[in-house]
Amino acid sequence: MPDFWRNSGFHLLLRDSAGRLRVTDDFLRAYYLRPEIHPVEESDDAERSLHAALMAEPRRRVARSELEAIADPDARDNYRVVLAFRDRLLAAGTVEACYASTFKGAVDTPPLFIEQMAHVILRNILDGCDDPLKLRAAELFFREQQATIREGHALLADRETVQLHAAGSRYGSIGRLIVEASGAVGSVELDVLDGANAALYWQRESRHDTVISLTYGRPALDALAGVIALWVKHFLGITVRVKPIRRIDEAHWAWHVGLDAESSAILNDLWSGAELEQGRMQRILALFALEFEDACTMRADIAGRSVYLALSANDEGVVRMKPQNLLASLPLNEA
Structure with a gap:
């Protein structure tokens, strides 16, 4: 390996x-x-x-x-x-x-x-992990990403790589798309990792020049959900199941955690019934439902209910994930 x-x-x-x-x-x-x-x-x-x-x-x-x-x-x-x-x-x-x-x-x-x-x-x-998509998804925990939407697909590229190559002379379609979306001039050759070509990551992981799609149903989104569950298990010793969802169907959900500052603000406003400005909802790139395997490890008053997670881009299309929110904000039973 x-x-x-x-x-x-x-x-x-x-x-x-x-x-x-x-x-x-x-x-x-x-x-x-x-x-x-x-x-x-x-x-x-x-x-x-x-x-x-x-x-x-x-x-x-x-x-x-x-x-x-x-x-x-x-x-x-x-x-x-x-x-x-x-x-x-x-x-x-x-x-x-x-x-x-x-x-x-x-x-x-x-x-x-x-x-x-x-x-x-x-x-x-992730020591011993043989899933390149899971490794690429894990980079969101410590590297800023540049997001753009293309034909309904939420694409994430490494922000530093986009900035470093923005003045390049090669014009790949995905590279041009992401650089233009970020307001830069030029392009960078980037490949979208998926199940069929994920092995590319092994040769290029240190270059940070691959793109993933967080569109619902794409394998990279499932990979990110898996990394979130592993992160919680490692720090808190609690087993959780995390699955991507299209939307939150509960009108009055019990708990949520924003995986970045933008998501925290959006979820707080939605939960309180505030009216959102036009376009803010479009900044949400991914939604997850987190469930505790053992409901006794949750706060007693909401034990057994789903915790909703969101990941968003800011108004400049930048994703700055805050994985520490998963450690500080989950509704744990402190008794």
Whole structure:
């Protein structure tokens, strides 16, 4: 079976007895090798000395005087950010615990680090997965997507890839469609992954240049539903069934979770009976019904009822999934 997401840092971590990712010295060293931290030609002796000390002893305490001795203020700030994140990782013990704790209170961890944690956690969750569509769908958890609608199909392409290639000279039909929809000039050659050609992903997963359709009935939507269920199981230890749906038929449903900020706002307005502005409903790309296998793990007053999930694009067609909402907002029985 091909390896995947080799840039996630998964190979630098160790699993504990519960299958969670323990922080290792090599994982910390990878952050010290980031371009924001690694010394450059202009770095002074204080910066070089601190970097060498951290590479030798990644968990060492850094005195304020060591940071203040660095002349470059940007370098000092970068060290403060990375070291604060390192300390959070070490205090939590595992990447999963660090991720979950990040959203308890004010969030002061940079989005880049949050996305990287989701990336490596999903690499752990999906270890041994042989379904390329499930892997591509999982990228929504940590990479922004550019959405467009074509002949009734909701197509998602990696937003960074679209932006990087927007000035290219090749004009594939899907590439042109997505770039023009995002208001950029130019195109990018992209392939829509489906059951027949999903194996393309193994050769191109690090390029992020494939498109998936979240249209109801397409296999990528089922794959995304499966990843959502695995994410909940890994973090909460609860088995849920997640299935795509065309619409919410309950007039007064019991609970919902928006998988992004736009969906949360739309579902809240629909539930409260507010009148939606024209076009907002069209931003919803996917709907799911989540059911708890054991109703006793739900809040008693709504036990056995469906929880509805939605994924939407914003007014610029950008999808920014917030998988942390699944950890913080499900109606769990806390008794």
